Amino acid sequence: MRLTVLALALLATLPARAETCLRGVNLSGAEFGETPGKVDTDYT
Secondary structure, three states: OHHHHHHHHHHHHHHHHOOOOOOOOOOHHHHEOOOOOOEOOOEO
């Protein structure tokens, strides 16, 4: 019984130790216009 509880406790902690995998699209480039440009005109 104790071994089962210990095994379940160890398995429950595995996802917490997994590394975060970040995926997606970087949208920061959408805020920039011509370079060098003027503040509040070509970029924010």
